[in-house]
Amino acid sequence: MVDNNKNTRSVRPADGLRGTIHLPADKSIAQRTALFAGIAEGTSRIEGYPSSADPQSALSCLRQLGIQIETDEDVLIIHGKGIRGFSPPSEPIDCGNSGTTLRLLSGLLAGQNFRSTLIGDESLSSRPMGRILDPLRQMNARVDSVEGHAPLTVGPASGPLSAIEYTLPVASAQVKSCVLLAGLYADSVTTVIETLPSRDHTERMLGLDTGIQHGKRLVHIRGGMKVEPRNWTIPSDFSAASFFIVAACITPGSVLKMPNVGLNPTRTGLLEVLRAMGARIEIENQREISSEPVGDITVYASQLASVTVTKDIIPSLIDEIPILCVAAIQATGRTEIRGAGELRHKETDRIDAMVKGLGALGAKVEEFEDGLAIEGPQQLHGGHVSAFDDHRIAMSMAISALSASDPVHISGADSVAVSFPEFFRTLDSIRPDPN
Numbered sequence: 433m434v435d436n437n438k439n440t441r442s443v444r445p446a447d448g449l450r451g452t453i454h455l456p457a458d459k460s461i462a463q464r465t466a467l468f469a470g471i472a473e474g475t476s477r478i479e480g481y482p483s484s485a486d487p488q489s490a491l492s493c494l495r496q497l498g499i500q501i502e503t504d505e506d507v508l509i510i511h512g513k514g515i516r517g518f519s520p521p522s523e524p525i526d527c528g529n530s531g532t533t534l535r536l537l538s539g540l541l542a543g544q545n546f547r548s549t550l551i552g553d554e555s556l557s558s559r560p561m562g563r564i565l566d567p568l569r570q571m572n573a574r575v576d577s578v579e580g581h582a583p584l585t586v587g588p589a590s591g592p593l594s595a596i597e598y599t600l601p602v603a604s605a606q607v608k609s610c611v612l613l614a615g616l617y618a619d620s621v622t623t624v625i626e627t628l629p630s631r632d633h634t635e636r637m638l639g640l641d642t643g644i645q646h647g648k649r650l651v652h653i654r655g656g657m658k659v660e661p662r663n664w665t666i667p668s669d670f671s672a673a674s675f676f677i678v679a680a681c682i683t684p685g686s687v688l689k690m691p692n693v694g695l696n697p698t699r700t701g702l703l704e705v706l707r708a709m710g711a712r713i714e715i716e717n718q719r720e721i722s723s724e725p726v727g728d729i730t731v732y733a734s735q736l737a738s739v740t741v742t743k744d745i746i747p748s749l750i751d752e753i754p755i756l757c758v759a760a761i762q763a764t765g766r767t768e769i770r771g772a773g774e775l776r777h778k779e780t781d782r783i784d785a786m787v788k789g790l791g792a793l794g795a796k797v798e799e800f801e802d803g804l805a806i807e808g809p810q811q812l813h814g815g816h817v818s819a820f821d822d823h824r825i826a827m828s829m830a831i832s833a834l835s836a837s838d839p840v841h842i843s844g845a846d847s848v849a850v851s852f853p854e855f856f857r858t859l860d861s862i863r864p865d866p867n
């Protein structure tokens with residue numbers, strides 16, 4: 433049965449995926465280029481800014497704060513006004529589905545001399561915000577929430593914020609970045625300490641001082657630091673690539689090429705894990721673009737074996753765990769993923785969503801509070817699954833359909849627009865039997 437509902441997509445099994453895939457620009461980096469351009473002293477140009485919903489939310493928030501943004505063909509031009517150049521918004525600032533926009537912007541707004549309200553969609557409004565409210569309060573910022581959730585009210589600051597030394601209780605680049613950005617408005621140097629390294633785009637892009645002490649990573653920011661305008665080129669999104677990396681690995685006869693993909697080591701834990709499982713993944717033409725490592729990836733169909741994934745590597749593959757579960761279904765042996773409790777606080781509870789989704793296709797998945805275990809290989813059957821309105825669940829279930837015995841119908845599939853609006857078109861383009 434093919435469901436005609438616009439928001440339901442049906443994906444048929446396939447063999448032999450082939451081609452070259454051009455992936456969208458990195459969502460995490462894109463949102464940072466926009467926010468950092470907004471507080472820079474002068475005009476920044478961003479090449480290839482993505483049309484997906486989260487990066488667009490960052491732009492509309494900046495516009496609400498009085499930042500002028502233009503486009504010139506493929507280039508976005510942002511006229512930054514310095515760290516104190518935002519205008520008070522006349523309405524609540526809408527961050528849509530984007531945790532990165534909401535949490536990073538909260539740091540910037542904590543230091544302004546006006547009050548803002550930050551809102552988001554239903555999913556964002558159910559995600560935990562205590563993790564940014566606690567350090568912001570330690571900095572003497574005025575912040576309020578609805579029982580630890582958005583809407584948040586932030587500011588006004590009556591004077592400089594207090595610089596703090598803050599050890600992250602959870603490995604989170606959003607929390608780290610929020611504290612660092614609030615640190616721009618502090619009376620001296622703010623330091624964030626992390627036990628497990630989370631993605632380091634903020635520190636790379638702002639050129640912050642970093643160090644290692646007693647095995648922990650330190651990042652420093654000086655209050656009042658000026659942000660220079662820049663010309664940014666955004667690499668393709670490794671997290672978007674991950675769906676096609678796994679698709680090529682598990683689909684017999686596949687060879688897929690993905691040029692120009694961001695390979696920041698704080699993001700590419702999936703490559704390490706898949707290679708340990710026996711995947712053949714080649715990387716060529718390694719180079720640096722706008723302070724970020726980039727390369728061309730080629731992936732070949734591979735016989736996968738199970739692996740154990742533990743807490744230390746989780747931050748570097750946190751967004752790739754749903755698609756790693758799809759690889760585990762095809763791998764021989766028991767794959768166990770632990771220390772991944774943070775997955776329960778994403779756009780949806782991604783542990784629950786994958787257990788339910790793969791379960792609906794006949795898979796046996798063992799669920800833990802902090803992860804899951806899958807004994808492979810398992811033959812999936814077709815059926816109906818929900819994306820739980822989460823882009824990464826929608827794309828993971830679509831890739832799982834490639835090795836199912838019958839089509840899989842995914843409701844809530846439009847959620848791919850959050851990070852990868854062209855996902856289904858891209859998937860069709862590499863099938864030997866398009867349409």
Ligand code: S3P
Pocket residue numbers: 459460461531532603604605606607609631750751774
């Ligand atoms: C992001 C950090 C991660 C990640 C999210 C993007 C960022 O979230 O899951 O998709 O851009 O900093 P956490 O910081 O909550 O782990």
